[in-house]
Amino acid sequence: MKKIILLLLIPFALTAQSFYGNNPFAHTYSIVAYDSTTGEIGVAVQSHWFSVGTVVCWGEAGVGVVATQSFVNVSFGPRGLELLKEGLTPGEAVDKLLSDDEGREYRQLAILDAKGNVAAFTGKNCIQPAGHIVGKGYSVQANLMSNDKIWGAMSKAFENSEGPLAERMVAALEAAENAGGDIRGKQSAALLVFSGKPTGKIWLDKLVDLRVDDHPEPIKEIKRLLKVHRAYEHMNNGDLAVEKNDMETAMKEYSAAMDMFPDNLEMKYWTAVTLANNDRIEDALILFKEVFDKDKNWKTLTPRLVPSGLLKVTDENLKLIMNL
Incomplete structure (x- = not known):
């Protein structure tokens, strides 16, 4: 019996080795999408595979995004982006990548450009149920699913959702x-x-970059992280407003962040620092006390901010803070 099983496995092993090499499996579901209002482009994925985002998701501002999955040809990610840069349409890029790939019937691929044009492919040898739907400004694709309703449910959810692109893809x-x-x-x-348009500064062009590599509830966790990301966006916007001496806007942004995560001590602490730096010491003391009561380390940190210029208060006000 063992010999029979081994003989049955050898043909597949030889075939797989010829096109698969050392590339990982990523049987999964994903979405590539475009926001016509903001021009943003994005890709999102989930799989029962460790660190799926490192192999499936690729993108570049002003160029496009790629999802390469199933028996993954990882090179489709960077190569797909290069083909878009050369002026090929997503459809032409998909055809080009598959044209010389002997494992193409095991691949699943979606490419979307910075204008929202999109193309997708599902090979006939992808593990079933497998399929994709190309819609206006998006594509959803899935393989090795529990049933054949998955990509249809994704399409419907994306089309019926509202809000920022990232939240719609999570939906x-x-x-x-x-x-x-x-x-x-x-x-x-x-x-x-x-x-959608590159700034020339790649650290500004990537608006959201979140990964959950190993978790019992990866989608719930990525959704939670996205909420944290949005809260810190408010904090950053508050800091920018402070730089422009716009305290009204700064406090609105800080308040929005704290409303999202009322138990986050760091948000409260830096808001207190900002208030103190802007001569609103009474308001600052309320937040400082709340933070210090829950974690004394923040109190230990506070005087260290003075030499670096991050806390600009009089000696008298510093004593008020430290006496809390």
Whole structure:
């Protein structure tokens, strides 16, 4: 019996080795999408595979995004972006990548450019159920699913959702999981969003970059991280407003962040520092006390900010803070 099983496995092993090499499996569901209002482009994925985002998701501001999955040809990510830069359409890029790939019937691929044009491919040898839907400014694709309703549920969820692109893509992932998801379960997820037009500063062009590499509830966790990301966006906007001496806007932004995460001591602490630096010491003392009561380390940190110029208060006000 062992000999028979071994003989049955050898043909597949030889075939797999010829096109698969050392590339990972990423049987999964994903979405590539475009926001016509903001020009943002993004890609999101979930799989029962460790660190799926490192192999499936690729993108560049002003160029496009790629999702390469199933028996993954990882090179499709960077090569797909290069083909878009050369002026090929997503459809032409997909055809080009598959044209010389002997494992193409095991691949699943979606490419979207910075204008929202999109193309996708599902090879006939992808593990079923497998399929994709190309819609206006997006594509959803899935393989090795529990049923054939997954990509349809993703499409419907994305089209019926509102708000920022990242949140809409997460809604599509949630819909996939609610419809049955990956037949093996769940393990990792990733979310990337890029600006539609490049600034020349790649650290500004990547608007959202979140990964959950190993977690029992990866989509819930990526959704939580996205909320944290939005809260810190408010904090950053508050800092920018302070630089412009716009305290009204700064406090609105800081308040929005703290409303999202009322138990986050760091947000409260730096808001207190900002208030103190702007001669609102009474308001600052309320927040400082709340933070210090919960974690004395913040109190220990406070005088260290003075030499670096991050806390600009009189000696008298510093004593008030430290006496809390």
